[in-house]
Every structure is written in C-alpha cells, then in structure tokens.
Amino acid sequence: MDEDEQTQESTTNNKKKPATPGRSIDIYAAQCEKCFKWRKIDTQEDYEEIRSRVQEDPFACEKNEGMSCRDAGDLDYDSTRTWVIDKPGLPRTPRGFKRTLVLRKDYSKMDAYYISPTGKKMRTRNEIAAFIHANQDYKDALLGDFNFTVPKVMEDTVPCGISRK
Numbered sequence: 001m002d003e004d005e006q007t008q009e010s011t012t013n014n015k016k017k018p019a020t021p022g023r024s025i026d027i028y029a030a031q032c033e034k035c036f037k038w039r040k041i042d043t044q045e046d047y048e049e050i051r052s053r054v055q056e057d058p059f060a061c062e063k064n065e066g067m068s069c070r071d072a073g074d075l076d077y078d079s080t081r082t083w084v085i086d087k088p089g090l091p092r093t094p095r096g097f098k099r100t101l102v103l104r105k106d107y108s109k110m111d112a113y114y115i116s117p118t119g120k121k122m123r124t125r126n127e128i129a130a131f132i133h134a135n136q137d138y139k140d141a142l143l144g145d146f147n148f149t150v151p152k153v154m155e156d157t158v159p160c161g162i163s164r165k
C-alpha cells in the first residue's frame with residue numbers, strides 16, 4: 001500500500017492497490033527509479049522489505065528477477081484500479097504477525113490493523129504491547145516495528161459514483 005500525491009518523493013515509493021470489491025490490497029507494486037515503470041511485487045513480505053529500505057536502496061526493474069527497464073511495465077497508474085501509496089521506510093511486520101489494510105466503504109482512507117500469531121486482531125500499539133507482554137514467545141518483536149501509518153488513497157483513482165464524506 002505507499003504517500004503523497006504525484007510528488008517526486010511519492011513516485012519513488014512503492015504502492016499497493018486495493019480491489020474495488022474487496023477493499024483490501026490485492027496487488028503490490030513498486031516503481032522503478034530509472035524508467036518509472038511499475039513492477040508487480042509478488043508477496044506482502046517482499047513488498048514490505050522493499051518499502052522499508054526504499055530510501056537507501058531505491059527500487060529498480062532489475063530487482064525483479066529476469067526483468068530490466070526494457071521490459072514493458074506490469075501495470076499502469078490509472079483509474080482502472082484504486083491506488084494507494086505508502087510512506088517509504090515503514091518497518092517490516094515482525095515475524096509471525098500479519099499487517100492488514102482495509103479501505104473504508106467511502107474510499108476516504110484505509111485502516112491498519114495487525115493479526116497476532118494466535119489470530120488476535122489488534123488495532124492499537126497498546127493492544128500489541130499487552131499481547132507481547134502476555135506472550136513471552138513474541139517478546140523479541142519490537143514495538144517500534146508495529147506501525148499504523150496508512151497509505152494515502154489516490155483521489156484520482158477512486159471509482160466514479162463513490163460518495164465520500
């Protein structure tokens with residue numbers, strides 16, 4: 001998912017796109033810093049890895065195996081899908097946990113939550129702190145690696161007819 005308008009900064013970030021029906025992320029993508037094409041990133045884990053380091057280690061086509069800037073882009077930034085753009089540098093989700101983003105019905109914003117290894121849904125850092133405290137198996141998970149910063153919903157890719165607050 002990825003943070004600001006079409007500024008230079010945001011275009012070097014990665015981004016994700018929620019499906020119109022499900023309102024969850026179904027494709028992850030990163031933009032090549034050289035040719036600006038969008039490349040599909042196969043898994044949330046790979047995507048989070050790229051996102052966490054994109055400022056020091058910008059994404060480029062050849063980071064996808066067998067790909068180069070000469071190959072056609074995997075997807076285009078347009079309104080055939082709704083795009084959301086993540087803030088660069090967000091931490092990777094600690095091992096065993098899952099980070100989930102859901103788009104609000106009115107497309108106004110996304111909400112982030114974490115699922116614990118035991119299946120507990122957690123919406124705040126306090127809940128996570130309490131979980132880690134109560135489950136010493138996960139005490140190595142750093143609280144600072146849980147981050148509720150959500151990607152920006154790109155207004156120009158929201159479907160027509162959605163009434164926003």
Ligand SMILES: [Zn+2]
Binds near residue numbers: 032034
């Ligand atoms: Zn490229």
